[in-house]
Amino acid sequence: DLTRDLAGRHVVVSAGGTREPLDPVRFLGNRSSGKQGYALARSAAARGARVTLVAANAALPDPAGVDVVPVGTAVQLREAVLKAAADADAVVMAAAVADFRPETYAAGKIKKQDGQEPAPIALVRNPDILAEIAGERARPGQVIVGFAAETDDVLANGRAKLARKGCDLLVVNEVGERKTFGAEENEAVVLGADGSETGVPYGPKEALADVVWDLVAERLS
Numbered sequence: 292d293l294t295r296d297l298a299g300r301h302v303v304v305s306a307g308g309t310r311e312p313l314d315p316v317r318f319l320g321n322r323s324s325g326k327q328g329y330a331l332a333r334s335a336a337a338r339g340a341r342v343t344l345v346a347a348n349a350a351l352p353d354p355a356g357v358d359v360v361p362v363g364t365a366v367q368l369r370e371a372v373l374k375a376a377a378d379a380d381a382v383v384m385a386a387a388v389a390d391f392r393p394e395t396y397a398a399g400k401i402k403k404q405d406g407q408e409p410a411p412i413a414l415v416r417n418p419d420i421l422a423e424i425a426g427e428r429a430r431p432g433q434v435i436v437g438f439a440a441e442t443d444d445v446l447a448n449g450r451a452k453l454a455r456k457g458c459d460l461l462v463v464n465e466v467g468e469r470k471t472f473g474a475e476e477n478e479a480v481v482l483g484a485d486g487s488e489t490g491v492p493y494g495p496k497e498a499l500a501d502v503v504w505d506l507v508a509e510r511l512s
């Protein structure tokens with residue numbers, strides 16, 4: 292019976308896009324809606340898993356029976372993922388995490404000054420959460436899944452990212468201003484650290500979620 296194949300498992304899913312504040316009214320963000328991550332959370336819950344959903348700025352209803360942890364920034368997302376991952380069987384990083392954040396936060400709204408050039412925004416690196424939890428740092432038996440959002444040379448970039456990040460599975464999907472971000476559908480190739488490549492044709496984000504959990508369940512048993 293495949294339908295409850297994640298019963299007794301604790302899985303962690305990150306979803307949505309981080310927002311890195313510049314001042315009380317502005318942030319650097321991205322186009323993630325959270326839909327792919329929420330589909331993963333719903334699918335895992337339906338298959339019997341206990342699910343922790345770390346949700347960054349997603350305006351979506353809480354999936355039934357799922358423990359939702361709302362976060363804003365990449366640093367907050369890291370804290371929540373590391374905490375939940377400590378006793379998790381699998382972690383799926385579907386969130387779009389900012390690689391950089393503004394170096395400084397202005398406590399008051401940044402004002403434009405008459406006749407002055409705009410000040411450049413200095414950025415600093417955010418922690419790479421996926422690299423931090425994958426590979427040698429994973430708990431024994433834990434399955435770590437990353438996503439790769441690419442606009443060009445999609446598969447080649449995905450293969451390089453799999454090697455760099457050290458995760459067990461990497462879901463490679465193409466993105467654009469209106470492609471995948473916010474859409475109900477997705478298509479992807481899921482790369483395995485074992486060299487496997489699983490194509491998932493264009494269809495509902497739930498269908499891709501189910502393939503991801505199939506591949507995770509194979510690796511857990």
Ligand code: PMT
Pocket residue numbers: 306307322323324325326327328365384385386387388389390417418419420421422436437438439440441464466471472473474
């Ligand atoms: O939310 P939707 O509108 O449904 O859109 C879905 C999606 C396009 C956001 C999703 O399918 C997707 O591709 N998510 C990953 C987006 C992303 O940040 O990709 P990346 O290639 O920049 O990062 C690679 C991986 O490293 C990701 O698993 C990411 O979560 C993780 N990462 C990235 C940067 C960072 N500092 N820490 C990380 O852990």
